[in-house]
Amino acid sequence: xxxxxxxxxxxxxxxxxxxxxxxxxxxxxxILNCFVQAVDELQIDLKKLVVVSGIGCIGRAAGYINTxxxxxxxxxxxxxxxxxxLANPDLEVVVISGDGDLFAIGGNHFIHAxxxxxGIKVICANNFNYGMTGGQQGPxxxxxxxxxxxxxxxxxxxxxxVHLAAASGxxxxxxxxxxxxxxxxxxxxxxxxxxxxxxxxxxxxxxxIFGRRNRMRTGLQMMEWFxxxxxxxxxSDPAKADITPxxxxxxxxxxxxxxxxxxxxxxxxAQILT
Amino acid sequence: xxxxxxxxxxxxxxxxxxxxxxxxxxxxxxGCGYCIQFCPQKVLxxxxxxxxxxxxxxxxxxxxxxxxxxxxxxVCPDFAxxxxxxxCEKGC
Numbered sequence: 413x414x415x416x417x418x419x420x421x422x423x424x425x426x427x428x429x430x431x432x433x434x435x436x437x438x439x440x441x442x443i444l445n446c447f448v449q450a451v452d453e454l455q456i457d458l459k460k461l462v463v464v465s466g467i468g469c470i471g472r473a474a475g476y477i478n479t480x481x482x483x484x485x486x487x488x489x490x491x492x493x494x495x496x497x498l499a500n501p502d503l504e505v506v507v508i509s510g511d512g513d514l515f516a517i518g519g520n521h522f523i524h525a526x527x528x529x530x531g532i533k534v535i536c537a538n539n540f541n542y543g544m545t546g547g548q549q550g551p552x553x554x555x556x557x558x559x560x561x562x563x564x565x566x567x568x569x570x571x572x573x574v575h576l577a578a579a580s581g582x583x584x585x586x587x588x589x590x591x592x593x594x595x596x597x598x599x600x601x602x603x604x605x606x607x608x609x610x611x612x613x614x615x616x617x618x619x620x621i622f623g624r625r626n627r628m629r630t631g632l633q634m635m636e637w638f639x640x641x642x643x644x645x646x647x648s649d650p651a652k653a654d655i656t657p658x659x660x661x662x663x664x665x666x667x668x669x670x671x672x673x674x675x676x677x678x679x680x681x682a683q684i685l686t
Numbered sequence: 687x688x689x690x691x692x693x694x695x696x697x698x699x700x701x702x703x704x705x706x707x708x709x710x711x712x713x714x715x716x717g718c719g720y721c722i723q724f725c726p727q728k729v730l731x732x733x734x735x736x737x738x739x740x741x742x743x744x745x746x747x748x749x750x751x752x753x754x755x756x757x758x759x760x761v762c763p764d765f766a767x768x769x770x771x772x773x774c775e776k777g778c
Contacts, residue, residue, distance in 0.1 A: 419709075420770075431714050432764070436717055437720075439763065440763070441763020441765075442760075442762075631719075635720065
């Protein structure tokens, strides 16, 4: 028996905080894994990387990554990240948060950050409900899905997050599921190298809270659903990319160039002060 | 079905099947089963033993089948499995 060698990515994680608290089969670990892999492949200086997260299960990610990180109040990760980015535009600011945090209470911060095109990279874990507080219906809960607050089936139409981001003016918009780990890592790499407001939605399994009320008791069953339902269509119309139980359109939706806010701000400041 | 025509790759005699060294950190595993289910070569299966978290970690069926695609490394939510290439023995 050879001596156990440590995981090659463990240098990016805070060893004292591991193992993480996420449930068996939770997709948040996969998102963290893919993000850390992308950082490793790009050889980003950890002193230049800031991870900001909000409240929710995935909010713990900021505490697990061994870099400067910021666990903020509910719904405000983009507001805090805006401050970080504008104070020091050399930093790479990444927001990792959930759908309830970014699009329910933090919806306005999201659309206005996308409109201004601030150089923040947003990764949103979409698990279709408020997982941490016990599985209430949220802004992305699918029609007719069962949650603790919709025991007879949900009657509210869910947000189409990629359409919202694209319409608000994000320069890079993509959607993947946690099964597309390679493409997700490539997408995160592309996002980190690009300027402006970039957004990736990751459809993530939540077997313990969402899945068990919707006949998908294990993470494997949710992943099999993603495998069956997901269709890769690059640069298709985000307006037609609604998530339904039969069809999850994944891929890159928007990839455009636009001057970013912090550059315009510092240019304007220089123009006024001279 | 039409008969498929297989062409022999030009560098077939030079390319060696890589030897994989699969490391499973058993006590970090939470038993989600993603690595077992989605391994394209079906290298892993659920073992009988129980780890510190009370779940069955995966075990290796046949390490020679592994082609080091590292999908298990990427899909593991708990950073409990990784694959490295074994240093080449003499003769390759």
